Amino acid sequence: MAGDLTLREKIAHLLRRFGLGATRAELDELEKLGLEGAIHRLLDYDAVDPGIDPSPWEFAFTEGDQLNLDSPRFAQYWTYRMLMTRRPVEEKLTLFWHDHFAVSAAKVEFGPMMLEYLNTLRSHACGNFRTMLGAISRDPAMMQWLDLSQSNKFSPNENFARELLELFTMSKGYTEGDVKEVARAFTGWSAIPTWLDPQKGDYPDQIKRTVKQGGPLILFIIVPLLQDTGTKTILGQTGNFDQDDVLDMLVARPETAENVTTKLWEFFAYPNPEPSVKARLQRAFVSSKYEIRPVLHEIAKSDEFYSAKCVRTKVKSPVDFTVALLRQLELQPILKSLRKPDAKLDTPIANEITGATGFLVGWMNQQGMLLLYPPDVGGWEWGEKWITSAAMLARMQTADLLFGNDKEVRPLTDYVAKQINGTGRANSLEVARAFADRFDASIPQPKLELLADACEKRGGPQSLLTPAKAAPLLGEMGKLLFGMPEFNMG
Numbered sequence: 001m002a003g004d005l006t007l008r009e010k011i012a013h014l015l016r017r018f019g020l021g022a023t024r025a026e027l028d029e030l031e032k033l034g035l036e037g038a039i040h041r042l043l044d045y046d047a048v049d050p051g052i053d054p055s056p057w058e059f060a061f062t063e064g065d066q067l068n069l070d071s072p073r074f075a076q077y078w079t080y081r082m083l084m085t086r087r088p089v090e091e092k093l094t095l096f097w098h099d100h101f102a103v104s105a106a107k108v109e110f111g112p113m114m115l116e117y118l119n120t121l122r123s124h125a126c127g128n129f130r131t132m133l134g135a136i137s138r139d140p141a142m143m144q145w146l147d148l149s150q151s152n153k154f155s156p157n158e159n160f161a162r163e164l165l166e167l168f169t170m171s172k173g174y175t176e177g178d179v180k181e182v183a184r185a186f187t188g189w190s191a192i193p194t195w196l197d198p199q200k201g202d203y204p205d206q207i208k209r210t211v212k213q214g215g216p217l218i219l220f221i222i223v224p225l226l227q228d229t230g231t232k233t234i235l236g237q238t239g240n241f242d243q244d245d246v247l248d249m250l251v252a253r254p255e256t257a258e259n260v261t262t263k264l265w266e267f268f269a270y271p272n273p274e275p276s277v278k279a280r281l282q283r284a285f286v287s288s289k290y291e292i293r294p295v296l297h298e299i300a301k302s303d304e305f306y307s308a309k310c311v312r313t314k315v316k317s318p319v320d321f322t323v324a325l326l327r328q329l330e331l332q333p334i335l336k337s338l339r340k341p342d343a344k345l346d347t348p349i350a351n352e353i354t355g356a357t358g359f360l361v362g363w364m365n366q367q368g369m370l371l372l373y374p375p376d377v378g379g380w381e382w383g384e385k386w387i388t389s390a391a392m393l394a395r396m397q398t399a400d401l402l403f404g405n406d407k408e409v410r411p412l413t414d415y416v417a418k419q420i421n422g423t424g425r426a427n428s429l430e431v432a433r434a435f436a437d438r439f440d441a442s443i444p445q446p447k448l449e450l451l452a453d454a455c456e457k458r459g460g461p462q463s464l465l466t467p468a469k470a471a472p473l474l475g476e477m478g479k480l481l482f483g484m485p486e487f488n489m490g
Contacts, residue, residue, distance in 0.1 A: 005306055007031060011038050012440060013311050014300060016490040017268045018042055019088035021324020022440040026088075039300045043126070043293060045087040051332075052081055054339055056115055057211055058349040059357075065346065067208055071105035074115045075371040076357035079364075082323045083357075084332055093125035093292075094118065095319060096267050098371075099379035101136050101168060103145040105372045112217045114372050117141035129260060129290040130251045133168065137243065140191035140218040146377070149190045153228035156183040163377050170255040174235065181232040185246045188227030191218050212346060251290055257282045261295055268299050270310050271383070277304055312442060315386050316490045318367035321395060322360055324490075325402070328439050329416060363401070366394040392483065399478025404471030417470035421461065428455035431464070435477050443486045451477050 005013070011030045015022035019042065030038035041048070059077040060067050082091045098121055105114045120139045124132035136142055143149040143160075151157035161183035165174045195210040195217055196203070210217055232241050235249060250256055261281035265273045273281075280302070284294040299305055316324075338350040361371060368391050374380055404410040419438060425431045432451035436443055443451075455461075458473035481487055 004308070005311065007035060009311075010035055010306055013306065014038060014042060015088070016312075016320070016324075016440070017305075017314070018092060018296070018300065020082055020085075020092060021320065021327050021490075023328050023330065024438070025330065036301075039297065042089050043296050043300060045089055045126070048087050050081075050084075050090070051086040052084055053336070054080065054343065054349055055345045057345045058339075058343060058347055059354065060111070060211075061346045061348045063348055065208070067204060067211070069111040069207070071109075071111040071114045071372050072358070072361060074111050074118065075361045076354060077115075078118060078371055079323070079357045079360050080335070080353065082319065083326055083360075084335060089296075090122060090125055094122045096264070097121040097125055097132075099267075099374065099382075100263060101142065102374040102377055102379040103139075103141050104374050104376075108141045108144050110218075112211075113141040113144065116216070116218065118372070126293050126296065127291070129285075129292055130247065132292075133247050133251060134244065136168075137164075137186075137247065138189070138220045140220060143189060143191055143220075148186060151183065151187050151189070152223075152226035153184070153187045154226075156180070156187055156228065158183040160186055164250070167377060169250040169259065170253055171259040173253070173255045178234055181234045182246055184228040184230070184232055185234070185241050186243050188223045188225070189243070190221050190223055190226075192221055193217060194219050208346075254282070257285050257290075261285050264292075264295055265299060267382075268296075269305055270313060274304065277302065312486070312489045314490055315383050316488050317380075317382065317386055318364035318369040318391075319371075320490050321367065321488065322364050322398070325398065325439065326360070329402075329412065329419070331412075334415075359401075363394065363398070367391040387488070392488075395488065396479045396483040398482055399475045403474035403478050404467075405475040406472045409467045409471045413471045413474065414467045416474055417464040417467065420474070421464040425461040425464075428452040428460045431455045431461050432477065435474075436481065439481065439487070441481060441484075441487050443481075443484060447484060447486070451480055454480055 008027060008031050011027055012022040015026055015030070019026070030041060033041055054077070056074055056077040059073045059080070060069055062068055085091055098118070101121065103114070103117055105111070108114055108117075117139050120135050124135055140149075146160040146163055147157045148160040151160070158179055161179050165179060165182065194215060195206040197206060207217065229240060231238060234241060234246060235253070237249065239245070241249070258278065261284075262273060262278060265277065265281060281295050281298055284298040285291070288294040304310065335353060335356075338352050340347060340350075364371065368386055368388065369380060402410060402412055403416055404413045420431060420434050422434060425434060429449070429452040432448050432455055435451060436448060454476045455473060458476060459469055463469035463473045
């Protein structure tokens with residue numbers, strides 16, 4: 001391991017990259033485990049209770065036993081999971097796969113299909129890539145997104161086959177002829193609504209009954225009469241290949257190992273990994289029969305991951321910026337208390353929760369990322385592409401929205417002021433240091449003094465004792481901090 005960082009700094013780096021920001025509580029917990037223990041605790045998360053109480057359907061049911069099945073409702077549920085989870089790597093990986101296997105609700109207009117797609121990504125996020133590829137290929141949302149359910153032996157549709165080769169697996173080393181032949185193999189698949197009974201009518205009630213009974217709303221089916229069972233030549237091999245044969249073939253290709261492991265490294269570390277890094281990751285992937293978790297362990301234990309080239313050099317995505325801020329404010333007990341203790345699947349979630357999560361979904365959209373709505377099949381553009389004038393303005397305005405200003409005290413103003421003030425700060429520099437520390441900000445001394453000056457001009461530590469004075473103080477410090485280049489690198 002690289003020796004320049006303290007243990008706490010290494011764990012903070014792990015949390016920023018593999019998690020959803022570094023909170024003080026997480027740092028305190030993981031520091032006791034040492035670096036290897038922290039890596040194990042974060043990446044081998046299956047035994048950890050995620051701490052998520054509500055069903056996603058609580059975000060869909062509204063007053064009067066009505067259902068709102070719009071996809072943004074399920075984006076709110078996902079945002080809630082990100083805020084509350086004790087398994088942050090699980091949600092970060094789900095975000096990675098949402099970008100890799102991009103599907104958008106702009107075309108898949110039935111929200112429950114997007115929820116099922118999200119569940120597919122999450123349940124396989126750290127598992128076997130071949131298994132995941134099979135599951136996502138059969139996912140109804142993916143099938144609708146890439147027109148796979150309309151593909152039959154009389155008219156094969158090439159959309160899914162093209163993205164399967166270009167984006168999901170090999171990326172290079174295939175021909176246009178391979179695309180056409182793979183498209184033939186992926187024919188005869190479809191998806192049907194389980195709740196639809198035209199004779200009964202009243203479709204909303206049919207959906208509600210199916211949801212309350214715990215049944216799936218959409219089912220994957222195979223229509224043998226529409227399958228092309230003829231001989232196909234794919235990647236130089238000839239045979240009567242079906243869908244599973246093709247997936248087996250693609251996953252075993254060295255191009256797939258290179259593409260998938262490089263994308264994982266670039267998501268969690270930095271662009272253009274060195275040849276030695278790529279070789280190690282590919283060995284971990286292939287030797288484990290295409291498991292994802294060994295690749296993540298290889299990333300997390302590598303010296304390169306803790307190098308100056310990696311630490312605090314990656315532009316924060318809207319999720320990294322927004323969700324991390326809220327997690328660092330330790331709002332989980334407040335959010336948990338808002339849910340009715342006897343809530344059931346069809347109990348509407350509290351308005352305060354839908355309001356907060358709806359705001360966060362919209363605020364991340366202001367920064368360029370609308371969850372469940374990637375711009376195209378290639379997902380989002382990451383890195384410096386997140387830094388636009390509109391996005392930076394939104395990030396700076398976050399301070400006003402969270403903490404308040406001269407004109408308005410926010411619900412969180414006093415809560416945050418007490419966190420920053422602790423048992424009483426002696427001077428404005430101490431306040432500035434506590435503020436930066438709360439949000440895991442590593443900034444040079446001159447910029448820390450800028451925060452201290454802003455605090456002093458707003459009355460110093462004494463202002464934290466009164467919400468009306470704390471709001472403009474915190475708002476001013478927040479705008480300064482959230483707009484600093486150093487703060488926007490994770």
